[in-house]
Amino acid sequence: MILANFLDSVISGFNVSDIRLNQEDQLIQIELTKAGNEIFCYRCGNDLSNAPSCGKHRLKVRTMPIFGHDTFLYLWRQKRHCDVCKKARSEHLGILSQESPHIARDFSFWMGKLCEFSPISRVAKALGVDSVTAWRIDFQRMKNQCSRYQFPKFSRISVDEVYVRKFDLKEGDKRSDRFFTVISCLDRKKVLWVTEGRYKESLDEFFKMLTPEERRRIKVIAMDQFKGYLDSAKEYCPLATIVWDRFHLMKNFNEALNDERKALHSKLKDKDLKSKCAGKYKYLFLKRESRRTIAESKHMDYLMEKNDGFFSSRSSKRRWDSSLTPVMRTRLSRSWRK
Numbered sequence: 001m002i003l004a005n006f007l008d009s010v011i012s013g014f015n016v017s018d019i020r021l022n023q024e025d026q027l028i029q030i031e032l033t034k035a036g037n038e039i040f041c042y043r044c045g046n047d048l049s050n051a052p053s054c055g056k057h058r059l060k061v062r063t064m065p066i067f068g069h070d071t072f073l074y075l076w077r078q079k080r081h082c083d084v085c086k087k088a089r090s091e092h093l094g095i096l097s098q099e100s101p102h103i104a105r106d107f108s109f110w111m112g113k114l115c116e117f118s119p120i121s122r123v124a125k126a127l128g129v130d131s132v133t134a135w136r137i138d139f140q141r142m143k144n145q146c147s148r149y150q151f152p153k154f155s156r157i158s159v160d161e162v163y164v165r166k167f168d169l170k171e172g173d174k175r176s177d178r179f180f181t182v183i184s185c186l187d188r189k190k191v192l193w194v195t196e197g198r199y200k201e202s203l204d205e206f207f208k209m210l211t212p213e214e215r216r217r218i219k220v221i222a223m224d225q226f227k228g229y230l231d232s233a234k235e236y237c238p239l240a241t242i243v244w245d246r247f248h249l250m251k252n253f254n255e256a257l258n259d260e261r262k263a264l265h266s267k268l269k270d271k272d273l274k275s276k277c278a279g280k281y282k283y284l285f286l287k288r289e290s291r292r293t294i295a296e297s298k299h300m301d302y303l304m305e306k307n308d309g310f311f312s313s314r315s316s317k318r319r320w321d322s323s324l325t326p327v328m329r330t331r332l333s334r335s336w337r338k
C-alpha cells in the first residue's frame, strides 16, 4: 500500500488504516486512526488525556479531492469531561476547519480562496457544500485577513457612502443605518476601511484607528456635502484640505440649471417654442454640445434664434454676431448666464 504509506506521512498525527474507492459514487474514503493518546479540549485547550470519557462519535470529513474524486476522511472523535469548561467537550483535532467539523482545514482554505473571486453561492454549488457553511468559511477568512490588516501610507483620502440594504436590521434603525461609509485611498485607488452607517461617528471610528502621525499626514479629504463627514474631518484633521467631490458638485449644478430652465419655460408665451423646449427636448439642454447630432444642433440653433431675448437678456448691450458658430453661441450664452 504505497498510497497509504504516503498519506500516513502527509496527514500528521493520524495513521491511515484503510483506503476505499466507492465505484458507484466515485468517492475516495480514507479511514484514519489517531496516532497519540493526548487529548485536548477543542474549546479551551485543557488537557483531557486523563479526564473521564463521555463516549465518542464518528466523523466524516470532506477533504481535498484526489485525481478529481471527492475524498472523505473517516475517524472517531473522543468526548471527555473538561474541568475548565465544566461540561463534556469534544477533542481538538488539528485537521478540522474552525468553521465546521465536517470540513478539513485544507479544504476550507481552498474554499476561502475560491470565495475571493467568485460569489459564495457559486462556490457552494460547484463543490456541493452547504451555502451557510461556505458563507461561514468566507467570513472567517475575511476576519483572519482583517486581523492582520495594516493601513498603508496615504496622504489623500475620499469618503463616501454606499447604500447596502433595503430593510432595517433592528427596530428603531434610521435610514442612515442602511449605508456604509467607505474610506478610500486616492493615492492607491483602493478601499482603506469600511464602517457601518452614515454618521459623523462612522468617520470618527476610522480616524480613531489612526495614529496622530497618520492623521497629520492626511493632506486632502474628498467628500460629498454631508455635514457629519465635514465635522469629523475638521475635528480630527484640521489641517487637511476638504474637497467637494466632482460627482456631487456636478449633480447640484445640473439640478440648479434644470430648475432655472423650468422656471423660464413656465413664463414662455409662444406655444410652438414652448413645446420645443420641453418633453423629449428637455435632455438636449443637459447634453454636451460635442455629443449632439446634427438634427439636435439645428434644433438648438432654432431655439436660440427664436429665444433671442433669453440668450441675450443677461447682457443688455451685447448682440449676436452672425459669424458665430452654434457651438460658440452656446458657449457664450453659458458664460453670460454665470
Ligand SMILES: [Zn+2]
Residues within 6 Å of the ligand: 041, 042, 043, 044, 045, 046, 082, 083, 084, 085, 086, 089
Ligand atoms: Zn474546555
